[in-house]
Amino acid sequence: xxxxxxxxxxxxxxxxxxxxxxxxxxxxxxxxxxxxxxxxxxxxxxxxxxxxxxxxxxxxxxxxxxxxxxxxxxxxxxxxxxxxxxxxxxxxxxxxxxxxxxxxxxxxxxxxxxxxxxxxxxxxxxxxxxxxxxxxxxxxxxxxxxxxxxxxxxxxxxxxxxxxxxxxxxxxxxxxxxxxxxxxxxxxxxxxxxxxxxxxxxxxxxxxxxxxxxxxxxxxxxxxxxxxxxxxxxxxxxxxxxxxxxxxxxxxxxxxxxxxxxxxxxxxxxxxxxxxxxxxxxxxxxxxxxxxxxxxxxxxxxxxxxxxxxxxxxxxxxxxxxxxxxxxxxxxxxxxxxxxxxxxxxxxxxxxxxxxxxxxxxxxxxxxxxxxxxxxxxxx
Numbered sequence: 001x002x003x004x005x006x007x008x009x010x011x012x013x014x015x016x017x018x019x020x021x022x023x024x025x026x027x028x029x030x031x032x033x034x035x036x037x038x039x040x041x042x043x044x045x046x047x048x049x050x051x052x053x054x055x056x057x058x059x060x061x062x063x064x065x066x067x068x069x070x071x072x073x074x075x076x077x078x079x080x081x082x083x084x085x086x087x088x089x090x091x092x093x094x095x096x097x098x099x100x101x102x103x104x105x106x107x108x109x110x111x112x113x114x115x116x117x118x119x120x121x122x123x124x125x126x127x128x129x130x131x132x133x134x135x136x137x138x139x140x141x142x143x144x145x146x147x148x149x150x151x152x153x154x155x156x157x158x159x160x161x162x163x164x165x166x167x168x169x170x171x172x173x174x175x176x177x178x179x180x181x182x183x184x185x186x187x188x189x190x191x192x193x194x195x196x197x198x199x200x201x202x203x204x205x206x207x208x209x210x211x212x213x214x215x216x217x218x219x220x221x222x223x224x225x226x227x228x229x230x231x232x233x234x235x236x237x238x239x240x241x242x243x244x245x246x247x248x249x250x251x252x253x254x255x256x257x258x259x260x261x262x263x264x265x266x267x268x269x270x271x272x273x274x275x276x277x278x279x280x281x282x283x284x285x286x287x288x289x290x291x292x293x294x295x296x297x298x299x300x301x302x303x304x305x306x307x308x309x310x311x312x313x314x315x316x317x318x319x320x321x322x323x324x325x326x327x328x329x330x331x332x333x334x335x336x337x338x339x340x341x342x343x344x345x346x347x348x349x350x351x352x353x354x355x356x357x358x359x360x361x362x363x364x365x366x367x368x369x370x371x372x373x374x375x376x377x378x379x380x
Contacts, residue, residue, distance in 0.1 A: 003030020
């Protein structure tokens with residue numbers, strides 16, 4: 001694979017959600033990612049499986065990390081790697097024998113990426129959790145929802161993917177860059193709760209200065225402002241408008257044929273509800289497509305609110321080539337887009353452990369060593 005990370009070898013100890021997403025982002029940019037699967041995940045009768053977006057861009061081997069020879073195999077792989085990634089609870093990697101001390105002892109240049117929900121220390125460090133929990137404790141869930149209604153879960157976007165996988169990949173790339181200067185690796189402690197909080201830095205500051213209150217649906221970016229909101233259309237669909245700047249707001253009002261003199265000042269919060277209702281009544285007079293014909297592509301800061309299926313066929317996304325044309329299921333192209341060394345999606349392993357022999361041979365294991373590991377059930 002080509003890309004800016006070509007030549008970087010990553011060992012990924014199999015995990016869920018955020019970890020494969022972060023490893024995929026590295027693979028998309030050219031890193032050679034080798035996933036170490038659990039031997040119990042190898043099917044009894046291996047056969048090619050449907051392509052998985054999560055799995056693209058890496059090879060797969062199956063190693064038993066509860067077997068001493070399996071641990072020894074992974075540590076030998078570490079000697080030929082630049083990065084090791086894991087998402088165990090704190091202390092588990094150490095108990096297995098593949099923790100930071102063991103890895104750095106074999107390869108002082110290794111970047112050891114640790115992804116957890118709560119971090120490596122703190123009163124919640126060893127507790128189970130999921131994306132919603134990490135988003136909840138940071139305040140972001142409490143800030144998103146309708147006025148007078150309940151907080152709204154955010155899929156897994158902030159916790160698992162932005163605060164988790166992307167946060168990990170960013171830390172790994174930073175550590176790799178530093179290792180080129182110092183010749184030394186280090187541990188990257190990527191906690192999803194930290195990643196979510198880092199995304200909220202501006203809002204903590206706005207709250208401290210009194211510019212963002214604790215009341216949902218009454219603030220600038222949470223649906224409180226009439227000029228940063230979504231509105232239902234005549235056909236029961238939705239559109240979004242976000243003309244924050246006065247000249248964009250004026251343009252929207254002109255397009256809607258609303259006289260600005262009939263409205264209060266744009267930033268008079270006390271009268272936002274009546275302005276919202278005025279805009280809502282206007283948007284209910286036409287269908288979503290009719291509003292698109294009038295407003296899309298203008299400086300009114302407008303876009304239709306689409307479903308996942310509709311988003312794949314929107315003209316802008318099609319023109320940008322956002323989705324791979326030949327994918328069996330909707331699959332996105334690697335981003336961000338680099339003009340000289342762009343990323344590219346790599347193939348997925350045929351099944352967990354499909355590349356065991358090839359990878360180990362490439363890393364210097366002899367046929368006899370591979371046969372002995374297989375006889376011990378240290379690999380599958």
